Amino acid sequence: MELRQLEYFVAVAEEQNFTRAAERVRISQSGVSAQIRQLERELGAELFDRSGRGATLTVAGRVALEHARAALAAAGAVGQAVGEVADVIKGRLTVGMVVGCTVTPLFDALAAFHGAHPGVELTLLEDNSDRLIDGVRGGAVDLALVGTAGAVPEGLETFTIVSERLVVTVPPGHPLAGRSRVRLRDLAAYPIVCMPLGTGLRTVFDRACAALDVSPAIALQASAADAIADLAGRGIAVGVLSESMAARYRDRLTALLIDDATEPALLALAWRATHGPAVRALLGHARRAFTPV
Template sequence: MELRQLEYFVAVAEEASFTRAAERVRISQSGVSAQVRGLERELGATLIDRSTRTASLTDAGRVALEHARATLACSDAMRQAVGEVTGLVRGRLTVGMVIGCTITPFFDALAAFHHAYPGVEITLLEDHSARLLRDVRSGAVDLALIGTADPTPVGSNALTIVSEPLVALVPPGHPLAEQPTVTMAELADHRLVCMPEGTGIRTVLDRACTLHRVQPTITVQASAADAIADLAVRGLGVAVLSESMSRDYRDRLTALPIVDIDDPALLALVWSGTKSPALDRLVRYCRDAFAAAPGPEPRPRGHTPVPTG
């Protein structure tokens, strides 16, 4: 019994015609008829009633049709599975990460994928979140870990990894240092040190400014949390970072929750809609790595703050 015999038999059964079945499988009508007769001889039963102008199934044919379809479906599934593995033997993926990324589960996922599929070349690049998201949408980057203000960035698939509020950080002796919290209106009275435009944290801050109709003075912009904190310690302005970022600077700065910013800063995994076995498998590795991370949210390596820029 051959797969092509089953294929031709199914075509005749579904088309109710040897002529239309031949057109469907693109061989001669005599070829279809010969293959179906060969199948009937092997099974020892007539599958197609040829006594009328319409090719109809016999009782044996109706029973055989179900199994023929199932066999062909299994064959297609096997081809697809083998094709996916073959496609992963070689290839290339471009992976982006937000500047300052030290997220352990992300690195674990990349390492595990590389060991499992060493034939797939991974190009790793670092950039601001807005540019990474743009490149994911265009297809220039396959997958990226970014900071964002939107749970589901338009034009990409997304998985939120971290969601946390923004805080203001001030040094001892600062006018705000004795307050338990701070508002956007109060922040507007002071110079700010924050991340540049295009980062998730800055987007959340800018949206809050627009919502509350305030225009704070941003004196310094920096991509690294350490630089922002050091500048705040030296009195150049109030630092605005995410909650987890602030934890490394508790010995030098006081973190004040900003009570009227409702939107959190997010760290998200985004990837393109490209049908790629390698990309699909890498996304699975990332999902598994983040799901296995301890605690309610994945923590960064050592004491490095989570970059949601």
């Protein structure tokens, strides 16, 4: 049994797909399949149910996954410990970023880190916040910039970048344009364009609506603030954004604070409490790059 086999096994389990796992570990799909088959032969049990379109863990696979992750974490800790003693940081870091984010200080932090530690291989991936948080918890992602609703993700360390309220955005001439504030029930008469499920902004909006038993008409969803603003500006739907996002479009849209959506939307860096010197070094650059709230 080799560590690379465990790495491929964990990748397939998390991606639930051999093709995506192969892209993640950067070898061919046939290579991943062959190594998994060899691991199964050594263990004497099939780890995946391959009868469907994806790769689903068998009972044996679910049992093996926890131990495989632990073995990989232990192996990584050995290298990190030696590197820390030798004052050399090497290895690989996977950094996540919520889809549609344009917060460039993260790139400044990555560039500064790369300049200081060229021996570390950096991987940047985009996804929605829920999946990134799951990735951090599971160890597939080392550090992620995510949107959350009002509270830090359970079991993770965080550094808050932005904490602000939701607003709705409308173009000139819209029936709501003459107001400065609205309530959620005021939006019931209009179609809404907002972020998709799994994003921090959408979670804040959905929670506020559920608390007041309001059922808005979510007509459109977009992952980028620019797309939401463009659709709102064309009068197709009322846009839901954060205050700082909406401020970028003040030349063509009116932003109205939602009085009864008081839970803040957070943009934060999230990482596991148990982390190595590479994550610690990147966090130092990130803290310098971002201006805390």
